[in-house]
Amino acid sequence: MATLFRWLLRLTTALLILALVGILLARHLAVRSLPEYDKTRPTAGITADIEIVRDNNAVPHIMALSDRDAFFGLGYVHAQDRLWQMMLLRRTAQGRLSEIFGAKTVRTDTLLRRLDLYPLSVASVAHQDPRTLDALEAYAAGVNARISEINAEALGRGAPEFFLFDSSLAPWQPADSIAIVKLMALQLTGHIGDEVLRARTSLMLDDDTRLSDILPDIPGEAIAALPEYAALFPDSPLPRYAESTPPDPFLPAVPPRGLSGASNAWAAAPERSAARGTLLANDPHLGLTAPSIWYLARMQLQSGGVIGGTIPGIPAIMVGRSEHIAFGLTSSYLDDQDLHIEKLNPDNPEEVLTPEGYKPFRTRKSIVDIKDEAPITITLRFTENGPVLPGSQFDLETITPPGHVVSLNWTALSAEDTSISAAVGLMMAQDVSEAIEVSRAYVAPSQNLTVIDDTTVAMKLVGQMPRRDPNHQSKGRLPSPGWIAENRWQGNLPYSQNPEFLAPRGGIVGNTNNKIVDRPFPEHVSFEWGDSQRIQRWKTLMQGRKVHTRDSFIEAQLDTVSPAARTLLPLIGRDLWYTTEAAPEGTPERRRQQALALLAEWNGEMNEHMPEPLIYAAWLRALQERLIRDNLGPLADEYTHVEPLFIERVFRNIDGAAWWCDVIRSAKIESCSDIARLALDDALVWIDETYGTQLEALRWGDAHVAIHRHPVLGDIPIVRTFVNIRQNTSGGDFTLLRGRTAGTGSEPFANVHAAGYRGVYDFADPDSSVFIMSTGQSGHPLSRHYDDLGQLWRRGEYIPMSLDIDLARAAASGITRLVKP
Structure with missing residues (x-):
């Protein structure tokens, strides 16, 4: 027995030593990949020496004597800090994830x-302008040098x-950067999902x-009535409900409905600024990841210095400021996608019906x-309308009649996409008018560009607007028969028809993804x-001051008051607030009274330290579930987020919307107050x-946790901790401090989609401008810059955004010199 024990001890010791050696070796190899910021390196492919000064937050300041070398330097620093992220984005756009991840990414x-x-x-x-082509090639050379x-x-x-x-490190190519722009377009538009859900809901509802009600129009001018979806295909019966395809659990190419692009931006002219200089605030909203999709950088171009947020893989500062202008982006929600139901030839399934008769698909093997x-x-x-999509994506099989397939028309499906030229030109623009003009080249993703110079503020929708026939059967809101000429696109509208707000009389422009125009279709x-x-709260804050400052713009950017809570709570609780006597301790009625007492004194502030936001959010979620489950059945699972306009319509009984409150499977006729009370009980359970x-001990922040998940390693036990x-x-x-919740799963209120970048630019004192990002500059988990900016971001703090190179050098964490051999 003693001998056995000694051998077991020796074996255990050996295994522990081997494990320790393995851990030390893995750490050594991992540490080898940490970039060194303080060095001098002979580098082929540059025309003169490049100096890259990393300030104490690891933001690179790229000083070069030519634009070509500046873009080379940007490619080099992107590859230093975010090489894995860049390769993952490129593989996603290429459809080559399965080469390294196996079968689980085949659908993507x-x-x-x-x-x-x-x-x-x-x-x-080949369609980029010469300066952009030069930038793409120089950027690729910088990546490849690293x-x-x-x-x-x-x-x-x-x-x-x-x-x-x-994964082999194939050389970077100019097309790779353009592909990432197209991939961002795919992730920023959600009209495919909207069309499918509208069609599925139309099939489910008897009325x-x-x-x-459930998919309300934003208040404004009424639109013409739409046909029922089933009426578009009278010869092809569709089921009331077909089961959804489970979403891709790993590296999906398209975010779930409700988690596509968002953002805030607003600007003030000199007459609305306390310091008489123009102001701009911008915070683009995207899915939270570790590292963030954003990367902070400064470049010295021949047109002047420019600083702000970049996306690794793209040779441009996408949001930020130069010496002459500041520019921000918000998702425009332009309807730039249409689904078409294509009818197959029953005698030859390789042909599809067109206005001129059956024609063969254009095909290619892959x-x-x-x-x-x-x-x-x-x-x-491919059809004349666009590529044919698989029925397993976007739940298309649930709305596709037998003998048909679905194709997609989308502005991003262009072989002459010059969006990257617009982004490069914007960095070099000298004033607002030039910024708007160079943005003519934007194709997709469509954005609202908010831009300022020393004297002028403006907002312009950029990106191609499809031209639809006024007689389009579904007006682009439902999948439509692709063989009917009126449903097909007729090119694009001229850029001059894109909404524009130049130097408005009120001196302020802004967008929170709200409705910006009220023009008739098309x-x-x-x-x-x-x-x-959010637009309601923004208007209150902007109109509450005669003049604004950088700090008032920051205050608005970080505002946590929910106008939805202020509107809805008095409606849904109007018959519940007060009772004649206190219920016995420990009863559901007592719990309800305690919750209502807290909410009665609440001002709608979604503060992480307060219990009321959690009670309110859980109540609204349970309320919408009770209102729609009875009528939509399993399709209710697709409505993952509360729609305030729906709740308001129901409780105000607009056009008879209180219909949703009655449970059709019960003999009793339920009132909306009955449903509100039951939903509050559900929420409290x-x-x-x-x-x-203990209701008073609840903290909204415990539920509203910002989850920056590593897209590949984030679900692996133990590793995910790091x-x-x-x-x-x-x-x-x-x-306005928007933290879009997950809506599903074990953490339905987790913050998964938010402002990964925030910037506020003050042209009264440009070097007092500030910015921040949600994680850190490095994509390397062992780097101190992996998450160092995250706590500042969480607390609503910023770092200086200066073009003064001496300030960067004064507290530099390293200086890299790329010298000509």
Whole structure:
């Protein structure tokens, strides 16, 4: 027995030593990939020496004597800090994730192959203007210089993830950057999902007039009545409900409905500024990841210095300021996508019906290589309206009649996409008028560009607006028969018809993804908008001051008051606030009274330290569930977020919307107050089960946790502890400090979509401008700059945004000199 014990002890000791050696070796290899910021390196491909000064937040200030060398430097620093992220974005756009991740990304790859984004990007290279083509080539050379350095000096393959997933580092190409712009366009538009959900809901509802309740139009001029979806296909019966396809759990190419692009931006002219200089605030909203999609950088161009937020892989500062202008972006919600139901020839399924009769698909084979499995070959099919999409994506199979397929028309599916030229030109613009003019080249994603110079503020919708026939059957709100000429696009509207607000009399412009114009179809821009609530609070804050300052713009950017809460609570609780006597302690009635007492004194502020936001959010979520589940059945699962306009319509009984309150499967006729009371009880039971029973001790921040998840390693036990970043946050779905909640899963109120970048620019004192991002500059989990900016972001703090190179040098964390050999 003693001998056995000694051998077991020796074996255990040996295993522990081997494990320790393995851990130390892995750490050594991982540390090798940490970039060194303080060095001098001979570098081929540059025309003169480049100096890259990293300030104490690791923001690179790229000083070069030519624009070409400045873009080279940007490519180099992107590859230093975010090489894995860049390669992952490129593989996603190419439809080549399965080569390293196996079968679990095949759906994503096949979707991207069918959209044909990468070949369209390759074709678009030749259509860029000369300065942009030069920038693309120089940027690619900078990325490749870093890759060559990694290979030559054995720098840990450039990032720890490359040891876990065997991925070759192919040279960067100009088309790769254009492909990432197209990928961002895919993630920023959500009209496909809106059309499908509207069609599915139309099929479920017996009374189609109720469609305008659950999917309400933003208040404004009424639109013409739409047909029922089933009426568009009288010869092809559709089921009332077909089960949804589960979403891709790993690296989906398209975010869930409700989690596409958003953002805030507002600007003040000199007459509305206390210091008599123009002001601009901007915070683009995207899915939270670790690292963030944003990367802060400064470039010295021949047109002057420019500083702000970049996206690794794209050679441009997308939001920020130069010496002459400041510019911000918000999602415009332009309806730039249409789904078409294409009728197959019953005698030849390789032909599709057109206004001129049946015509063959345009087809091409594509091979998807899959790690550890045999490759698969798919046939890409294209109609005159666009690529044919698989029924397993976007729940298309639930709304596709037998004998039909679905195609997509989308402005981003252009082989002449010059959006990157617009982004490069914008950085170099000298004033507002030039910024608007160079943005003519934007194709997709469509954005609202807010721009200022020393004297002028303006907002312009940029991106191509599709030209639709006034007789379009569904006005682009539902999938429509693709063989009917009136449903087909007729090119694009001229840029002059894109909404523009130049030097308004009130001196202030702004956008919170709200409805910006009230024009009749087909010049309407969109029927679906991203906000009907934040805009109310923004108007109050902007009109509450005669003049504004940088600090008042910051205050608005960080505002946590929910106008939805202020509007809805008096409606849903009007018959519940007061009772004749206190209920016995420990009863559901007593709990309800305690919750209502807290909410009665609440001002709607979604502060992380308060219990009221959690009680309110849980109540509204349970209320919408009770209102729609009875009528929509399992389709109610697709309505993951509360729609305030729907709740308001119901409780004000607009056009008979109180119909939703009665439970059709019960003999009793329920009132809206009955449903509100039952929903509050539901919410309190859920809170008890999840957080405990002391209502006063609840904290909204415990539920509204900002989850910055590593897109690949974030779900791996133990590892996720080191690569994911979790922070309790204030704000909510409808506050200016917007933190869009997940809506589903075990953490339905987790903050998963927010302002990963914030910037406030003051032209009265440009170097007092500030910015921040939600994680850190580095994508390397072992770097101190992986999450160092995250706590500042969470607390609503900023870092200086100066073009003064001496300030950067004074507290530099390193200076890299790329010298000509």
